Amino acid sequence: MSFTPPPPPVFAGENYNIWAVKMRTYLQAHDLWNVVLNDTEPPPLRANPTIAQIRQHNEDCAKKYKAMSCLQSGVSDVIFTRIMACDTPKQAWDKLKEEFQGSDKTRQQQLINMRRDFENLKMKDSETIKQYADRIMTTANNIRLLGEEFSDQRVVEKVITTLPEKYEAKISSLEDSRDFSTIPLTELINALYAQEQRRANRQEDHYEGAFQARSRESSSANLNAKGKKPWTEKKKKEPVKRKFPPCVHCKKTTHLEKYCWYRPDIQCRACKQFGHIEKVCKSKPKPQPQFQNQAQAAEEVESPEEHVFSASCFASSSKVSKIW
Known part of the structure; x- marks a missing residue:
């Protein structure tokens, strides 16, 4: 052909x-x-x-x-x-x-750096086994591109010696059944990946079961608590007091300028002066003690009359009851 x-x-x-x-x-x-x-x-x-x-x-x-x-x-x-x-x-x-x-000297320095990077590679907690294997193979291929022979056996040894503890059981079973000096890299990665997928599926099933149980508990609690407000209901927010620009008369921020009690164009009804209202007037006359005594005396005069009237009413009602 x-x-x-x-x-x-x-x-x-x-x-x-x-x-x-x-x-x-x-x-x-x-x-x-x-x-x-x-x-x-x-x-x-x-x-x-x-x-x-x-x-x-x-x-x-x-x-x-x-x-x-x-x-x-x-x-x-x-x-x-x-x-x-x-x-x-x-x-x-x-x-x-x-x-x-x-030059050859430059290439040798690059090889030294690549070998150092290869020896320092370790699997991260957030990585999968395939992501870690891809990082190792990238470094190994860069070494090969510089003209140095780099066998897959070294990559297999690197993967086995740097894996976290969660892969220890799988590595032990592979040691009993296979010879690591002859095991292909792809077979090792696929075996570890299968274990990783099984562990991920078990965790997902566990989380799903826990979520369903929690959902059932919350639904039963809502049925038992009739007439009660759900705990997720948000509390009503208190009204926020509105702020205004500082008043030019009293320098406060709780009102507008046209509603100020100290406006210069307003007249007090108590002292007949301008600049304030009667509520805040300092010259407003206070009630004298003699008027207070007279009021008390009037109340005392009215109280005996009320007692006499109540006694007469009680006597007349008793007579009526005897007649009947």
Whole structure:
């Protein structure tokens, strides 16, 4: 079957490590990767070559230009200007690698930082097992992109040694049934994920049962408490006293200026002066003691007459009752 590979991946200046992996695979599919690595010219033809030898020699010479064409087509125009002066595909490849990946010293420093990040990874309380596994695999893949071999076995060991205590029972059962040196990473993650889902379902059922029981208790309490206001009823808020701008006459904020008792245009009925009303007048005459004594004497005079009248009424009523 004929195979028509897709066009080469285009590098625009970001994620060089990912592009380098894709481009290497693309060149290998076209049998051009050895030309990029070796950068050697094909040997010259011998005397009296055959047609097959001439054809093979021409193909070997054309590989150099095919690889160069793939590299030039696999970068954007901005990146192309940096490799257009290169004569061989190896020169173009090394130039891109040095500029966007750095030297070997820089790459080693990046590897050290990535390894440190990998060793410091721990599962958070709010994370699921798959989210934690994705974080571990991202760091491991970044290490692989820098050219270092990183086996899945190290990732499995990292997951097992950094899991919280709630996964201890599942890990113990896996240790009894499987060998961790041969267990695939996907199988380990799926087994732990299944346990996590079962635990989540049990908690959900427990919370749902508790909520239903609480709802039944509250409904029965509402039925028993007839005529009583529900506890959720909010208390009526007390009316808030309205505040007005300070009065120009008394400086208070409890009334409007036109209702002030100390207006200059109002006349007191007690002292006939302007500037206040009778209720707050300080010159209003107070009741004299002699008038109070006379009032008391009048009350004392009226009281004996009332007693005599009541006695006569009682006597007459008793006579009437005897007659009958």
